[in-house]
Amino acid sequence: MIRAFAAATFDGTTVVHDPAVGTNHLPPRPITAGCLGLDDHEVAAWPLADPAALALDYPLSMCWSPIVRCNLACPHCLDDKHVRESTAAERSAAAGHIAASGVLGVDISGGEPLLLRDLPDLALAIRRQGTTVVSCTTNAWHLARRAPELAGTLDAIRVSLDGATAATHDTWRGQDSHRHAVAGIRAAVAEGLFVQLQMVLMHANKHEAQQLLELATHLGAGGVTFLQMLPIGEGEALAAEQMLTDEQAREVVDRLTVPDGVRVRLRTRTSAGGFTVLRADGFAWRNTRDATDISVFIPVTGPGDLRLPIPGSAS
Incomplete structure (x- = not known):
């Protein structure tokens, strides 16, 4: 499948970013800088790039949370719900900065x-x-309704599924969440959106990891990303009970039988270290190197403010 990626060259090293899986790759052939269509099978076979090894003064990728409101109340949520939500004008300005x-x-x-x-x-x-x-x-509750207008504006959509079955997913996300998510995924795929499923991997749902891969195939999703729980926000209260070590998570993923055409990634806490987040109130931070806390907390008033120093570096 040909889909959208972004490429840039840093001190002679070209890096390609995958918006669905969230990975960065080192192409073995010349690639034009900018947004371009590439074969996802080819990109998946390229070596992974280590952002830390590139000595960049800004992140390769980031998360922007322009909204605090949510129709669900997940107990493992990372977000700080006490911050002020941005206005439409502030969101527009932040998009320009990004x-x-x-x-x-x-x-x-x-x-x-x-x-x-x-x-x-x-x-x-x-x-x-x-x-x-x-x-x-x-969380895809509203995805079926909004998929037509999102097609052509997003390069990929990631749907949170904390269980392959309604019984498990709805335990974390609330009644009917699984049904709405499945309907949304079907609608997004029908509109030509590339869908990546995401599961926060925990002791309570790790037994459904294989089923989630099979569900992705059945629904036409391109892959599954297993996210290690981060002990940040409300999820901190669940860490002792539910959080896997990176080694335990790797064992779960290594045992999976991956269907043809499905991209699988494990985002360990180690790989989440130093990741940049822009909050709804206009402040940005980077995760600490072990992704167990936040650091480098500053207001973003222009593009240069997103060039946060990497925690632990001399910059």
Whole structure:
């Protein structure tokens, strides 16, 4: 499948960012800078890039949470629900800062981003310069309704599923959440959106990891990302009971039988270290290197403010 990626060259090293999976790759052949269509099978076979090894002064990719509101109340949520939510004008300005910052990819999250009427406009504003690809992470309650207007504005959509079955997923996300998510995934795929499923991997749902891969195939999703729980926000209270070590998570993923055409990634806490997040109130932070806390907390008033120093570095 040909889909959207973003590429840039840093001190002679070309990096390609995958907006669906969230990975960065080192192409073995010359690649044109900017947003471009590439075969996802080919990109998946390329070596992974280590952002820390590139000595960048800004992140390759980031998360933007322009909304605090959510229609669900998940007990493992990372978001700080006490911050002020941005106005439409502030969201528009932030989108411009992101577009001009040099990042290759941004994932619009929340809260629940599909509650934002201006979501398509924000995505288009970021993509307008032709250098950044845009994904969106959603619980998918409203995806079936909004999929037609999101097609053509997003490069990928990531749907949170914390269980392959309704019994498990709805335990974490609330009654009927699984049904709405499945309907949303079907609608998004029908509209030509590339869908990546995401599961916060915990002791309570790790037994359904294989079933989730099979569900992805059945629904036409392109892959599954297993996210290690981060002990940040409300999820901190569940860490002792539910959090796997990176080694335990790797054992779960290594035992899976991956169907043809399905992209599987494990985002360990180690790989989440140093990741940049822009909050709804206009402040940005980077995760600490072990992704157990936040650091480098500053207000973003222009593109340069997103060039946060990496925790533990001399910069």
